[in-house]
Amino acid sequence: MKERLRGFLPILLIWLFFEGVAVTLWLTLDQIFYLFNFSYIGTALALGIFLYSRKHRFARRVVQFAVGCYMLIYLGVICRENMQLEGFWYYLFSGVFEAAVIHYAVAKLAGPFLFGRGWCGYACWSAMIFDLLPYPVPAAPRKKHLGWIRYLLFVLSLGYVILLFALNLPQKESLLFVAFIVGNILYYLAGIIAALLLKDNRAFCKYLCPITLFLKPASYFSLLRIQLRKETCTGCGKCRKVCPMDVDMTDPSRRRKNGTECILCMKCMEECPTRSLHL
Ligand code: SF4
Numbered sequence: 001m002k003e004r005l006r007g008f009l010p011i012l013l014i015w016l017f018f019e020g021v022a023v024t025l026w027l028t029l030d031q032i033f034y035l036f037n038f039s040y041i042g043t044a045l046a047l048g049i050f051l052y053s054r055k056h057r058f059a060r061r062v063v064q065f066a067v068g069c070y071m072l073i074y075l076g077v078i079c080r081e082n083m084q085l086e087g088f089w090y091y092l093f094s095g096v097f098e099a100a101v102i103h104y105a106v107a108k109l110a111g112p113f114l115f116g117r118g119w120c121g122y123a124c125w126s127a128m129i130f131d132l133l134p135y136p137v138p139a140a141p142r143k144k145h146l147g148w149i150r151y152l153l154f155v156l157s158l159g160y161v162i163l164l165f166a167l168n169l170p171q172k173e174s175l176l177f178v179a180f181i182v183g184n185i186l187y188y189l190a191g192i193i194a195a196l197l198l199k200d201n202r203a204f205c206k207y208l209c210p211i212t213l214f215l216k217p218a219s220y221f222s223l224l225r226i227q228l229r230k231e232t233c234t235g236c237g238k239c240r241k242v243c244p245m246d247v248d249m250t251d252p253s254r255r256r257k258n259g260t261e262c263i264l265c266m267k268c269m270e271e272c273p274t275r276s277l278h279l
């Protein structure tokens with residue numbers, strides 16, 4: 001019973017975090033959209049993680065699509081809000097505290113201090129497709145020499161927006177929308193090709209995704225993380241074999257190998273025969 005309650009607490013914290021953001025933004029910006037938006041995302045995430053931790057295997061995929069499609073199709077395509085990195089730079093430089101700036105502040109800058117890379121495990125619209133590919137467990141060790149690509153994409157994204165402002169084109173918003181559509185198509189193509197070539201569904205996340213430059217530093221301090229009960233661990237190594245992100249979760253320290261890569265997918269917890277891993 002005590003263990004069940006302890007497992008429930010992080011989920012409640014996530015839900016309260018999103019509700020806090022929802023109510024605060026609703027009241028301070030006087031826009032009820034934010035109450036709906038963050039309540040929807042927070043409830044979907046909390047419910048999905050809860051059901052998934054209760055062995056409903058479909059739950060993580062359902063949440064990925066529920067949040068991913070909402071953000072990509074409804075906010076991105078229908079409402080034309082660019083939630084990609086370019087959107088973040090654009091609204092930031094415009095001095096507008098809305099849309100992508102709020103999304104990044106919540107999910108990718110402040111949120112990871114609480115739930116690490118939970119965004120990557122449960123809500124990212126790119127990964128919701130990559131996770132359908134045939135290599136959930138990487139076939140080979142991490143290719144460290146490819147890590148520089150994410151920095152290049154980060155600089156290109158920033159450069160694109162700086163260029164938009166420098167040229168001061170009248171149709172900046174339209175060009176931002178084009179960047180959102182084209183950027184997403186290119187990301188999907190690159191992610192699928194990388195996954196098939198490297199036999200690793202999460203190859204894009206490991207080597208190409210520029211957003212990890214925001215996600216990784218805060219994830220190091222994440223309150224929610226996979227923890228080890230040393231006294232029951234037999235050292236069998238089954239957990240490490242199923243990790244899609246090459247994390248050494250058997251090292252209890254925060255400096256564990258690839259610790260900031262953990263997407264909280266709970267595969268290692270599922271696999272452990274002695275239930276030595278927990279959140
Ligand atoms: S690393 Fe990037 S592409 Fe992968 S899940 Fe996270 S945000 Fe999405």
Ligand code: SF4
Pocket residue numbers: 226242243244245246247249261262263264265266267268269
């Ligand atoms: S398998 Fe465990 S350590 Fe690896 S990403 Fe998933 S939750 Fe994190």
Ligand code: SF4
Pocket residue numbers: 228232233234235236237238239240250271272273274275276277
């Ligand atoms: S699967 Fe469980 S028992 Fe085996 S090494 Fe991992 S934590 Fe320890």
